[in-house]
Structures are given as C-alpha cells and as structure tokens.
Amino acid sequence: MATVSARNPADRLTEEQVLLRDTVRQLATERIAPRAAEIDRTATFPEDIRQLLAEQDILGLPFPVEHGGVGGDLLTVCIAIEEIARACATSSLILIVQELGSLPLLLAGTPAQQTRFFPRLASGTALAAFGLTEPEAGSDAGALRTRAVRDGDTYVLDGTKRFITNGSVAGLITVFAVTDPDGPKHRRLSCFAVEVPTEGFRVERLEHKLGIRGSPTAELAFEGVRVPAANLIGAEGDGFSIAMATLDRSRPGVAAQAIGIAQGALDTAVAYARNRRQFGQRIGDFQMVAAMLADMDSQVEAARQLLYTACLEIEAGGPEVARWSAMCKLIAGDTAMRVTTDAVQVLGGYGYIDEFPVERMMRDAKITQIYEGTQQVQRLVVARALLGRPGS
Amino acid sequence: MHIVVMTKPVPDPAAAAERLDADQRLDRAASPAVVNGNDEYALEAALKLIEAFGGEITLLTMAPAAGAETMRKALAMGATRGLLISEPALAGSDVPTTAIVLATALGGLTYDLVLAGVDTSDGGGGVVPAAIAARLRLPYLGNAAKIEPDPPNGRVTVRRITPIGYDVLEAPMPALIVCTQALGEPRYPSLKGIMAARSKELVTRTLESLGADVAGAGGAHTTTRVLGTRRPPSRGATTVVRGSAEEGATAIVELLAARRII
Amino acid sequence: MATIWVVAELDADGSLARISAEAATLGRSLAQAGGLDLAGIVVAADPVAAAEDLAAFVPRVVAVNEPATRGAAWASIAAERAAALIGPDPENVVLIGAGPDGRDVAGALSAMTGLGLLVNATGVSWTDGGPMVEMSVFGGKLITTSSFTAKGGIITIRPNSVAVEPAGARGSIVAAAPQEPLTLPRVAVVEQVAEAGAAAPIEEARIIVSGGRGVGSAAGFDLVASLASRLGGVVGATRAAVDAGWIPYAQQIGQTGKIVKPQLYLALGVSGAIQHKVGMQTAETIIAINRDPDAPIAEFADLLVVGDLFDVVPVLLTALDARAG
Numbered sequence A: 001m002a003t004v005s006a007r008n009p010a011d012r013l014t015e016e017q018v019l020l021r022d023t024v025r026q027l028a029t030e031r032i033a034p035r036a037a038e039i040d041r042t043a044t045f046p047e048d049i050r051q052l053l054a055e056q057d058i059l060g061l062p063f064p065v066e067h068g069g070v071g072g073d074l075l076t077v078c079i080a081i082e083e084i085a086r087a088c089a090t091s092s093l094i095l096i097v098q099e100l101g102s103l104p105l106l107l108a109g110t111p112a113q114q115t116r117f118f119p120r121l122a123s124g125t126a127l128a129a130f131g132l133t134e135p136e137a138g139s140d141a142g143a144l145r146t147r148a149v150r151d152g153d154t155y156v157l158d159g160t161k162r163f164i165t166n167g168s169v170a171g172l173i174t175v176f177a178v179t180d181p182d183g184p185k186h187r188r189l190s191c192f193a194v195e196v197p198t199e200g201f202r203v204e205r206l207e208h209k210l211g212i213r214g215s216p217t218a219e220l221a222f223e224g225v226r227v228p229a230a231n232l233i234g235a236e237g238d239g240f241s242i243a244m245a246t247l248d249r250s251r252p253g254v255a256a257q258a259i260g261i262a263q264g265a266l267d268t269a270v271a272y273a274r275n276r277r278q279f280g281q282r283i284g285d286f287q288m289v290a291a292m293l294a295d296m297d298s299q300v301e302a303a304r305q306l307l308y309t310a311c312l313e314i315e316a317g318g319p320e321v322a323r324w325s326a327m328c329k330l331i332a333g334d335t336a337m338r339v340t341t342d343a344v345q346v347l348g349g350y351g352y353i354d355e356f357p358v359e360r361m362m363r364d365a366k367i368t369q370i371y372e373g374t375q376q377v378q379r380l381v382v383a384r385a386l387l388g389r390p391g392s
Numbered sequence B: 001m002h003i004v005v006m007t008k009p010v011p012d013p014a015a016a017a018e019r020l021d022a023d024q025r026l027d028r029a030a031s032p033a034v035v036n037g038n039d040e041y042a043l044e045a046a047l048k049l050i051e052a053f054g055g056e057i058t059l060l061t062m063a064p065a066a067g068a069e070t071m072r073k074a075l076a077m078g079a080t081r082g083l084l085i086s087e088p089a090l091a092g093s094d095v096p097t098t099a100i101v102l103a104t105a106l107g108g109l110t111y112d113l114v115l116a117g118v119d120t121s122d123g124g125g126g127v128v129p130a131a132i133a134a135r136l137r138l139p140y141l142g143n144a145a146k147i148e149p150d151p152p153n154g155r156v157t158v159r160r161i162t163p164i165g166y167d168v169l170e171a172p173m174p175a176l177i178v179c180t181q182a183l184g185e186p187r188y189p190s191l192k193g194i195m196a197a198r199s200k201e202l203v204t205r206t207l208e209s210l211g212a213d214v215a216g217a218g219g220a221h222t223t224t225r226v227l228g229t230r231r232p233p234s235r236g237a238t239t240v241v242r243g244s245a246e247e248g249a250t251a252i253v254e255l256l257a258a259r260r261i262i
Numbered sequence C: 001m002a003t004i005w006v007v008a009e010l011d012a013d014g015s016l017a018r019i020s021a022e023a024a025t026l027g028r029s030l031a032q033a034g035g036l037d038l039a040g041i042v043v044a045a046d047p048v049a050a051a052e053d054l055a056a057f058v059p060r061v062v063a064v065n066e067p068a069t070r071g072a073a074w075a076s077i078a079a080e081r082a083a084a085l086i087g088p089d090p091e092n093v094v095l096i097g098a099g100p101d102g103r104d105v106a107g108a109l110s111a112m113t114g115l116g117l118l119v120n121a122t123g124v125s126w127t128d129g130g131p132m133v134e135m136s137v138f139g140g141k142l143i144t145t146s147s148f149t150a151k152g153g154i155i156t157i158r159p160n161s162v163a164v165e166p167a168g169a170r171g172s173i174v175a176a177a178p179q180e181p182l183t184l185p186r187v188a189v190v191e192q193v194a195e196a197g198a199a200a201p202i203e204e205a206r207i208i209v210s211g212g213r214g215v216g217s218a219a220g221f222d223l224v225a226s227l228a229s230r231l232g233g234v235v236g237a238t239r240a241a242v243d244a245g246w247i248p249y250a251q252q253i254g255q256t257g258k259i260v261k262p263q264l265y266l267a268l269g270v271s272g273a274i275q276h277k278v279g280m281q282t283a284e285t286i287i288a289i290n291r292d293p294d295a296p297i298a299e300f301a302d303l304l305v306v307g308d309l310f311d312v313v314p315v316l317l318t319a320l321d322a323r324a325g
Helices: A015-042 A047-055 A074-087 A089-108 A111-122 A239-275 A287-316 A321-347 A358-367 A375-387 B037-053 B067-077 B095-107 B128-136 B191-197 B245-258 C018-034 C048-055 C074-086 C100-113 C220-231 C239-243 C274-280 C309-324
Strands: A128-131 A147-151 A154-165 A172-178 A189-195 A201-206 A217-228 B002-006 B009-011 B033-035 B056-062 B081-085 B113-117 B140-150 B155-162 B165-172 B175-179 B202-205 B224-230 B239-242 C003-007 C037-044 C060-065 C093-097 C117-127 C130-137 C142-148 C153-157 C172-176 C188-194 C207-211 C234-237 C264-268 C285-290 C303-306
Touching: A015 A047, A015 A074, A015 A089, A015 A358, A015 B067, A015 B191, A047 A089, A074 A089, A074 A239, A074 A287, A089 A111, A089 A128, A089 A154, A089 A172, A089 A189, A089 A239, A089 A358, A111 A172, A128 A154, A147 A172, A154 A172, A154 A189, A172 A217, A172 A239, A189 A217, A189 A239, A239 A287, A239 A321, A239 A358, A287 A321, A321 A358, A321 A375, B002 B037, B009 B067, B033 B037, B033 B067, B037 B056, B037 B067, B037 B113, B037 B140, B037 B175, B056 B067, B056 B095, B067 B081, B067 B191, B067 B202, B081 B095, B095 B128, B095 C100, B095 C117, B113 B128, B128 B140, B128 B175, B128 C074, B128 C100, B140 B165, B140 C074, B140 C100, B155 B175, B239 B245, B245 C285, B245 C303, B245 C309, C003 C018, C003 C074, C003 C100, C018 C037, C018 C048, C018 C093, C018 C117, C018 C130, C018 C153, C037 C048, C037 C074, C048 C060, C048 C172, C060 C074, C074 C100, C093 C100, C100 C117, C100 C153, C117 C142, C130 C153, C207 C220, C220 C234, C220 C264, C220 C309, C234 C239, C285 C309
Parallel strands: A128 A172, B002 B056, B002 B113, B056 B081, B081 B202, B113 B175, B140 B175, B239 C303, C003 C037, C003 C093, C037 C060, C060 C172, C093 C153, C117 C153, C207 C234, C207 C264, C264 C285, C285 C303
Antiparallel strands: A147 A154, A154 A217, A172 A189, A201 A217, B009 B033, B140 B155, B155 B165, B165 C188, B224 C142, C117 C130, C130 C142
C-alpha cells in the first residue's frame, strides 16, 4: 500500500470534508489504484470505475441535493478529485468532466432544465461532456465555427468538435455554437444541452494520447443535429460568458487532479526511498534524494493550499475569480509535471518502466498543463488581472 | 428491528503511532483513532439486517470525547444514531467497569439484537461482550458467520464458526451476537451518507446521567494495574537465500534441524 | 485460602484441550511459587475423560456433570457452574485459554464473580503475592506487564505460551452434580457441521504452514497442505487467500483472523503486510518463501528463500523425505 500522509484538519476542512476525503482515499486505494495500470495499458474507458463512482454518490457531488445530488461545494468536489487522481488520473477525469459538462446548466440552466437533466447526471446514469473546443479553436474560443440556426422550435447544429473528453461515452453534451456570426465576439455564441445519441451526431474518432489514456478524447461531428429550443442554456448570445464562467469554476478541478497525480507520485517515491537500499543504506538517506523529496512535498503542499484558498475565493464570488482559478491551475499543473518527473528520477531505472506507476503519472501530469486553458493562457489571465486588458 | 452495535475507537493499526501515557496506558487522545476493524463487520451485518427487515441501528461507544469523530463514520455508513459514553474517569477502565458501563447504557435502550466485533485491535481480549451478556442475562452467541433473525417468532439463528466447521445456534431475542469478518466486507460510507451524518443524533452522556453504579470507575478502583511496557525483543537479522530451489530447500531443512523442529 | 483454578476446555471428542493442559502446567508453577491450592474444573455432560486428562496436571479436579451442555452452547453454562465453585474470594486466580470458548467463559465469569481480567497472557509469574502477567498488545508491537490490584483475577492464556508438563503424581477427581437452576439464558445448538478440509484449531498448532496471495488458487493450497502434513502442522492463510475463497475463514491469521504463536511459521507466497504480521510475528521461527525479496516479510522472517513456492516446496518435500528415510 502506498504511504498515506496523515494530514490533520490543520487544513481547515470541515468534519464532513475530512470524512469524505478519507472515504474517497480508501475507495481509491482499495478499488481504483489496482486498476490504474491496466486502464492505462489498454486505453479503455473504465466502465467499472464509473459505476463505482456512481454507486458511492461521487458523481453526484456537484449537483444540488433537490435533484438527487450531494450538494458538495467546489472545495469538496476538488478534494474528491484529488483523492481519485492520486490513484488514477483517468478515473478522476470522470468526475472532473461530469462537473465541467454540467456547469453551464448549474450556472445558467433554468429550474425546468435542471429538473430535466440533473437527476440522471447526479445518479451517474448519464455522463456529461463539454463541447467547446474545435479543430481551429482551442485557446481562442472566439474562433468557433460550429453553427446553430433557429428553425421553429428547434436549433439545427452543424460543425465539428475536437478533443472532447468523454465525448464518446456521454449522454449529454453542452455544445457551444455560433448563433450570431456577425455579432461582437462576446455575443456570437450560444450554449445548448444536446442529448446524444441523436440523428446527425457521430463520433468521428478517438485520439491516441500520451497520458490519461483510459479517458476517451473524441472528435464529434454534428450534421444537421436538431436540438429543441428548450435546450438553449441561458439566452442566445450568452454562450461566451457561460463558457468563461464554466472554465473559471472548472479549472480548480484540473488543479485538484494535478495535485492528486503529484501526491501519488510523491507517495511512491517516498516509499521507494525508504525501502530501496544502495551502497548499504536507504536511498532516502542520501542527501540529494532526501532534498528532492523535501522539495516535492513542499511544492505539492503549496499547490494544495493555493487550491483550497482559490476554491473558497471562487465560491465567495467577486471580481478576482478568474485570477484565483488561473493561478491554482497554473501552479498545480507545473507542480505536477515537476514532481512526477522528479519521482521518476528518484526511482531511477525502475521509474522509467511500468513496474511502478510514476512513469504513468508523469505522462498523465502533462495534460494538466494543457487542457482547460494552457499554462500560457493561465498566465495571460493572471497578468490581465494585474495589468488590465492590453491597451487599457 | 432495533439493533445496537457496539463500536470502539482504536489507534489506527495502519498508522503504527500508538502512544502511552505516564501510567503506561494507551494515550487515546494522542493516537489517531479509527473504528475498530472487527466492529465494522458488526455494523455491516446490522446494516444488511435492517435493509432486509427494516428498523434502526444505534451505535454504542464508550470512549473519550473525540470518539464522536469515529462514530460519524459509522453514522455515514448508515447507522441511525449514536450514543457515546464519555467521562475522564473512565480512562483506563478495566474489563468489569467497561462491562458495567456498557450494560447500564444498554439498559436504557430498546433493542432486538446487540452486535459486537469479535475483539479489538488494541486490547484484543474479546471478553467484554460475554461479560455484558452475562450481566444483562442476554443469550450470547459468539463467533457468528451468519445471522438469521425471525422477528415474528422473536428468535434468531446464528452460524457460529468452530475449529472444525460451524454450529447452528438458536436463541430468543433480544440477544447479543459477536460478529466475525465472515459476515461480509464493511461498505464504504456513501457521500450522501457522509453529508447526512452531521444531522444524525449523536448524544454524549456521562456516567451520572446514565445512572451507572461505578463510583470511582477507571483508574482509582480498577482491578488491574499496568506495571510496565516494553518493545518485544527484535528478531535477529533475516537470512536471505537466493539461488536454485535446491539451495533454498537445503537452507530450510538445515534451519529446521538446527532448531530441532525436525 | 485462595485457590488457583484452571477452567478446562474440551475437544470435540470429550478429551482435554491442549490449551487447558498448558494452563494447568502454568497453574502448577504459580501455585508452587505462591503456596496456593490448585484445582481444575471440568464442566460437561460427560466430564470424565477430560477430568482424567486434567488430573495428570493438578492435584484436584472437580468434574461437574452438567447435562444442560448437551445441545446448548457450552461457555455460559460452564462459566456459571465455575463461578459457583470459585466463589467470591478476590484473591482467587482463574486460568483459561484465550481461544473463542475460553474468552466467552472468561467474560461471563468476570461478570459473575466481579474478578478482574487480564487477557492474552504470553507469560505469568508469581510476584509480590500475586500473578504478574505479560501480555502482547497492539498486535505484538508492545509487551505490557500487569497485575491485579486485588491479587486475584482471571487470566486468559495464549496457546503455545507454556510447554505442557504433567505433574509427578495424579490428582484426585471429585464428581459434582449441581442442582441449582442455571440463570444465564441457554442458547440451543441445533446442528453441528464439520466442513470438509477444516483443520485442527490453528491457534494451538505448533507448526503452521500458511499461504498468501502468491499461492494463486484453491488448488495451490494442496501444496501448502502437503507441506503442512509432512511437517505435522496445520494450514493457515492470509486474508487475501481467504477473501479469494481458496480456504475457509477459520484458517485466517492476522488482524481480523486468529493470533497465533507457533514454534514454526512457514509462509508461502505471503507478503507480510502489517495486518497479517500482527497475527503471527510472535512465532518462534519464521521462514518465508517468496518471489519478491523486498516483500515486507523479509524484515521479520528468520529465513527468506527468494523463489517461486511451486519450485521450492516440491524440492523441500523431497529433501524432508530423504532426511526421514
């Protein structure tokens, strides 16, 4: 068993959050960790883990109690994500995307829409996905091309979405499409709840990836897909602001994933440094190794404390939400990359082969520097909070 | 059906951080606590029983005030309410005092069954449930691998593990049953259970409010006294033999012969 | 005058359980040291055989003829009859085995006599006018030494803590047939089932050959069993092997299973996780066969043979045969 650092409620968690963290940790250690290597090797979506997360109400965490959810706040959701990611990054992505894909409805959905969609999402019967990115529109969400044209009581969607996590296993995709091509950048888009499968919807292909290999990343084609007007989330033209508000709230989830991956790698490195003997002593007793471990632990804890604060700030609202969201993802993602790389180094040759999980964790860590806004975009957001928009 | 499950917080065996106080007794406040592993089997058995027959589960714990924390987990797993008997004077209680206090607390509760774990990972005596059953004149069914209540007839059948197999025991309810791992793995608390646990009733009571007749319980009037504590002598270094199966087998035979085992 | 009492347990065939012979041997050394009387109690529907066995160890045996034990759970009946014989003297010392039946008797006896209880003794000596009891606690991580404030009390004894040794002279047997009504509720035994493959009580075994996850299957335990039988021992198992359904729970050793203290513990494909270690680390000799030289058991075994148990054990069986032949 991996070493479990006995962290006390010094981190200001509520009694429920501590109990929830310990429970998810145990679940992840006993039920998810043993599957992680196989999920990575076979690059197959872990349907069993999805069911496990559903049975334990973990997928219900982000949803209100009145719709069958658990009513967890952002910090609580992030604690669960971290504990799952510590065992298996792919598995943590199921919860991350369940929240991400549902956030447009959580933030801007009508009570009627929430009543229609949340029960099956909260129970985990249906998975959600977030349909923003396109082949030609990654960081530049303003460059979206997918069109939605009103036709009586429906909208007709045409276009292609790319890099859509869980796009091939989701039952509900929140899709962003252009409704006013000539409008100002921030008013061109609208957001739709698209129930799939439906006529004209196709999964074009799945990507072969460096990490998070069990999580299907899909290219999705929409050809004349009819969506009821009742599935429009917010008003026409609200899409861009819904997307931005969604990402402000979802990036802490990626930060939590990054911290979980880093902690998992640190646990492995510490256990190895305790047991592995070279030149007649534990390798952890060599100062160069000990110093690496100390740096790794300090960096992970710093990232975690920033995440916790960011969650509380974001939950409280206010003008700094984008900054906190960007900062915690930025620091956590870079920490995960550095710590997992160092963990491989601590294990030496054993770190480079799949006998130990750290090489997988290093590959998984990379995506946290890329998705839901690259690290470069996060820096841009933080810089803008400091300096204002260019030219202002 | 009303079931009382007796649970005890114990130092987390995985943490290996047990600390002793000046009297050489376990400093329970300083050691990270978890619900005793064998008690979780009892709770799981109780949860399955109320799923099948309906009813409620009351947790009964005698522990320092911090015992409430570990009881929350048991509440999150699905117990209905908790009763914590807590009082500084009970620190270091011996078996008779523990049995008197818990038996008195049970006297104030309504139940068809009392379930307990087979022993605890700290003291490990496994004798308190039998003492309680004797005090309360409850039928006592130990080492249970299967529990089948028959509420209409007020009886319960238990499969008791024996060295050669099992005995089928039958007794009227209310009865006290000691539960083993064979009853099934304890469930994880569901997240909804965790969120609901805070709103569940968790009452802490002192000896006085309980009316327990254990004046001077604990340290002062205990029947036993710890004289000293030490670490067991460490074993000698491990001899490691790598090589062919023949070399390995030879090393084993030689050691068995040297120690006169063969 | 205070007395040291040994409450006997019986094997299925009505003879004296070995743990009770150990308790009686211990009782004799305490009685000599403390200058106390020593007596044994056998409670059974047919106590004669066990009482004869026990008389080899103690000067006086009370053979309580108790027909109620036929078809009813034994422990609470035995405790009640024993309590009546032992009486309220707080200086009496009672010795009972620390197995499932012994624990049940000890708990009930404590409630009925008010005597204190020290459990899982691994050694008892006579000091300052009373027994001084060594116990292994927290799964063997600590040894505590305790005594009774009232000099007397009940002690449960871990199997294999005492080398059995009969007394020079046989004791007398006093038959008793108490008529007082039993007050503890009786629990009916409606059926007794012997399961195929079930072994001798593992807590009492002097040699245990145990299998873990590395044994790989129920069929793999055939090899474990052949080695156990060749060495005159019994088969034990880790929780992983029990959970996998390869062997009954009664054979499980560890945190949630049995605590054992054999002379030899031979671990096949057992990693030695802490939960298992706490059940067997007080064994006198620990030998492990494991493919993983870094398995935790490497830290507390006397001998670790690095290799596949399915390669090593057949060779070991041959070597043992050769030695015997």
